[in-house]
Amino acid sequence: GAGVSQSPRYKVAKRGQDVALRCDPISGHVSLFWYQQALGQGPEFLTYFQNEAQLDKSGLPSDRFFAERPEGSVSTLKIQRTQQEDSAVYLCAERRLGANVLTFGAGSRLTVL
Amino acid sequence: RKEVEQDPGPFNVPEGATVAFNCTYSNSASQSFFWYRQDCRKEPKLLMSVYSSGNEDGRFTAQLNRASQYISLLIRDSKLSDSATYLCVVNVRDGNQFYFGTGTSLTVIP
Numbered sequence: 563g564a565g566v567s568q569s570p571r572y573k574v575a576k577r578g579q580d581v582a583l584r585c586d587p588i589s590g591h592v593s594l595f596w597y598q599q600a601l602g603q604g605p606e607f608l609t610y611f612q613n614e615a616q617l618d619k620s621g622l623p624s625d626r627f628f629a630e631r632p633e634g635s636v637s638t639l640k641i642q643r644t645q646q647e648d649s650a651v652y653l654c655a656e657r658r659l660g661a662n663v664l665t666f667g668a669g670s671r672l673t674v675l
Numbered sequence: 676r677k678e679v680e681q682d683p684g685p686f687n688v689p690e691g692a693t694v695a696f697n698c699t700y701s702n703s704a705s706q707s708f709f710w711y712r713q714d715c716r717k718e719p720k721l722l723m724s725v726y727s728s729g730n731e732d733g734r735f736t737a738q739l740n741r742a743s744q745y746i747s748l749l750i751r752d753s754k755l756s757d758s759a760t761y762l763c764v765v766n767v768r769d770g771n772q773f774y775f776g777t778g779t780s781l782t783v784i785p
Binding site for chain 1: 679681683707709717718719720721724762764766771772773774775776777778
């Protein structure tokens with residue numbers, strides 16, 4: 563594969579709507595991260611998976627945010643009852659086994675109206 | 676206090692200039708250090724890792740000062756294609772805590 567794949571690339575949601583963002587890493591990679599990047603800011607950590615285990619979700623901003631990776635490969639970040647402050651680019655990154663570097667997908671740009 | 680602090684810039688420099696960016700980190704347990712480059716509306720991409728002894732990759736030189744907890748990136752002979760945002764990244768422990776600075780914006784002017 564060409565790398566981490568994210569979809570949709572762009573999503574416009576009305577306030578209060580639920581959204582689901584998908585991340586499909588290169589198969590065989592163990593660790594998967596979600597980051598939120600607001601305009602003009604650096605990426606902010608949301609959550610981290612090692613295989614299917616969610617080992618750290620300390621960065622999720624509220625209980626409206628939920629992430630899963632049930633089979634240790636594809637991951638979904640779900641945002642319930644979206645608010646305008648949720649507007650950002652959501653980046654998924656993988657860390658290859660034995661390496662200590664993050665490789666990012668192109669991101670999903672969410673705009674909440 | 677944020678884990679990683681950077682001057683957001685912007686830095687506007689002429690082609691051929693030398694420019695330096697600094698970054699400070701707050702956690703003395705930080706283990707690994709990186710510079711990432713992010714082009715407008717694109718994802719961050721690894722530019723280079725930063726090693727304790729300092730390291731160079733072509734026109735780019737990275738240095739680490741553990742005592743003062745800062746990292747630097749030097750770009751020599753700037754090219755138009757160097758225009759981007761440069762993100763300082765620190766990995767704290769166990770490989771799963773990567774903290775990003777806000778990024779420093781560079782524009783190289785013809």
